[in-house]
Amino acid sequence: MSDLNRxxxxxxxxxxxxxxIELEDIEDDAPLFVDxxxxxxxxxxxxxxxxxxxxGIKLKADSxxxxxxxxxxxxxxxxxxxxxxx
Amino acid sequence: MVSLNLExxxxxxxxxxxxxxxxxxFDSSSDDGPAETSPALKQIPALLRRRFTTLGKYAAASTxxxxxxxxxxxxxxxxxxxxxxxxxxxxxxxxRDQPISPTGFSLAVHxxxxxxxxxxxxxxxxxxxxxxxxxxxxxxxxxxxAQLERHERVFCVVYDIPLPALYQPYELSVPxxxxxxxxxxxxxxxxxxxTLQPTTQACSELSTYQEIFQFIKVLMDEKGSLMMNVNQAxxxxxxxxxx
Numbered sequence: 129m130s131d132l133n134r135x136x137x138x139x140x141x142x143x144x145x146x147x148x149i150e151l152e153d154i155e156d157d158a159p160l161f162v163d164x165x166x167x168x169x170x171x172x173x174x175x176x177x178x179x180x181x182x183x184g185i186k187l188k189a190d191s192x193x194x195x196x197x198x199x200x201x202x203x204x205x206x207x208x209x210x211x212x213x214x
Numbered sequence: 215m216v217s218l219n220l221e222x223x224x225x226x227x228x229x230x231x232x233x234x235x236x237x238x239x240f241d242s243s244s245d246d247g248p249a250e251t252s253p254a255l256k257q258i259p260a261l262l263r264r265r266f267t268t269l270g271k272y273a274a275a276s277t278x279x280x281x282x283x284x285x286x287x288x289x290x291x292x293x294x295x296x297x298x299x300x301x302x303x304x305x306x307x308x309x310r311d312q313p314i315s316p317t318g319f320s321l322a323v324h325x326x327x328x329x330x331x332x333x334x335x336x337x338x339x340x341x342x343x344x345x346x347x348x349x350x351x352x353x354x355x356x357x358x359x360a361q362l363e364r365h366e367r368v369f370c371v372v373y374d375i376p377l378p379a380l381y382q383p384y385e386l387s388v389p390x391x392x393x394x395x396x397x398x399x400x401x402x403x404x405x406x407x408x409t410l411q412p413t414t415q416a417c418s419e420l421s422t423y424q425e426i427f428q429f430i431k432v433l434m435d436e437k438g439s440l441m442m443n444v445n446q447a448x449x450x451x452x453x454x455x456x457x
Contacts, residue, residue, distance in 0.1 A: 180313065
């Protein structure tokens with residue numbers, strides 16, 4: 129698990145009150161929503177807010193690009209990395 | 215006169231989850247609840263459970279106590295203040311010019327607790343969320359009587375938590391988290407009969423919360439009555455257990 133992936137998982141756990149879930153329970157490549165972790169649309173908004181607070185990333189709520197970034201922890205890590213190199 | 219049949223009830227507060235513990239509390243006439251603990255709610259999946267604040271946990275736990283797993287019926291959710299602490303925390307974020315939590319925002323509406331409970335129970339029956347300035351219990355019973363015109367049985371849950379310290383100088387609230395759930399029906403075989411009658415008899419003014427505590431006391435005794443007042447009208451509520 130890369131440091132960034134670890135950081136993003138911790139951000140997800142903290143911002144969504146996933147008290148019963150450990151870092152190791154979240155797979156890098158598994159879907160975050162519906163299947164996999166089983167998060168819902170309110171969680172998506174909450175992650176969007178956490179990305180804004182923690183990394184200064186602002187996303188459009190309904191764009192196809194945003195949908196892709198929210199697919200997995202790996203996809204979110206790519207988003208954060210690309211934002212850092214800008 | 216309004217007549218209701220009471221099938222079952224459950225009252226919950228921190229450390230007060232049995233008849234014996236409630237009886238001991240009434241006997242000590244203490245204003246303090248025991249140490250702050252919230253119901254574990256293990257019956258509800260963790261992903262849904264995390265959406266409940268203390269208020270919702272008490273409402274959900276008392277509701278689950280009076281309903282069987284697959285029992286489906288309309289619900290009346292009555293809370294004077296709802297999740298005022300949550301609303302205040304959102305207002306404080308706005309005052310600090312910070313973005314507010316979408317989850318917090320969605321849970322701060324008055325029917326949020328009812329919504330999560332209905333999702334957890336997979337019950338698509340109608341839900342009513344009420345908040346009354348005074349006479350919360352009376353308004354709940356009136357609403358239940360009205361709904362029994364259409365439905366065989368309905369459940370009610372009356373629930374509140376203490377107001378945040380900031381608001382306490384201005385308004386009364388419960389001394390500790392409190393939820394009272396009960397099922398009323400048209401059935402004459404029910405455990406007890408509740409009768410509400412308007413009266414011109416003088417009535418000492420009880421606060422909304424004293425009324426709820428007195429009602430719990432009368433339910434425990436399975437017999438007795440209390441006087442309640444709403445909008446300058448006095449009502450006499452009698453509870454009579456069937457043999």
